[in-house]
Amino acid sequence: MNKLDISMNVVRRLPKYHGCLAELMEKGEKRVSSKELGSLTGFTSSQIRQDLNNFGGFGKQGYGYNVETLYNNVSEILGLNNFHPTIIIGAGNVGRAIANYQGFRDYCIDIKAIFDVNKDIIGKEINKVKIFSPDDMDEIIEKEKISIAIITTPKNVASKVADRLFSFKSIKGIWNFAPVDIKATHDVFVENVSLIESLYVLSFMIENKK
């Protein structure tokens, strides 16, 4: 089965299984049933079995899953063992927070460069990563074979930045934090993180709980 045929709903549940298995490992648990995974993640056990069957199962009837093996399998499915050469575009609040947050850099991203138009900070470093002028972007993307670009620019330039990124063959994914939906292309997956939308959902729920 082509993994890209798997629905995004399944894909979005995988990180939850991963986090849950990591916690079970920390607690020293050796095995877990789909029912237990269900009560920990809030999904049904049949949903979990079905999701994991997309990738070959991994469980044994009557035993459940070996925690460490399943954790390693899910890690591999998610591609967490590979570090993707990454750039951050925009060294504002969000760009700096991402560069400084070690949790992201422990897995799957290797931040090679940060870009910003502000001349006062070009040449400086954030958490040992150098800030460059956007003029150097083409050269660095090609030299470092950058596959992930994190957009943390203001809203009004984010789409232009994305269009420029789409022209590079090595770019496979964009993690977009600018408050504008960037559409994926055939070659580039875009994960839009809209914090403002998340805040508005919170606002709605509070407003209507009164």
Place this chain on the structure above:
Amino acid sequence: MNKLDISMNVVRRLPKYHGCLAELMEKGEKRVSSKELGSLTGFTSSQIRQDLNNFGGFGKQGYGYNVETLYNNVSEILGLNNFHPTIIIGAGNVGRAIANYQGFRDYCIDIKAIFDVNKDIIGKEINKVKIFSPDDMDEIIEKEKISIAIITTPKNVASKVADRLFSFKSIKGIWNFAPVDIKATHDVFVENVSLIESLYVLSFMIENKK
């Protein structure tokens, strides 16, 4: 109709309509059809009409929607015209980024205090908001009638912080950025923002595009 009976899927689409209408207003557009809103947001026009009908419609057949009126209506539905007294717990990278990001503070949140255990920063300010010791939390929550708490602590303390917050009557919502799922209670809505899960989805998609 009780607005809390509306499905979360509808609620999560409302901020997208809001953003889209804001852009149309910036462009000086006066009216918009559900079909146009559909092509801008990626939803079907019948979906949009159905969603808005939950709140009373707002459109006229053959005319569509008045952009400004609909924008104002959606803003009101989302509760964006009310500022909620808010605290941030954790003045690390994410906490600082949120306090510094004016975009959040223009709408619906009014950050009254930031809390951190680090004695070196207690008493200092981030974007004009003072950092306090967690010892002062009870007093400030009660005095300021805090309704939103933003959790940006490390993972290992986030659940304990949430349990403490649940005990205050004024707290209506938690915006959680710690990489652990906090469960909502009857009285408190929890919006979990898991950036690590978002990154893992990106990683999966890239891994499987190779």
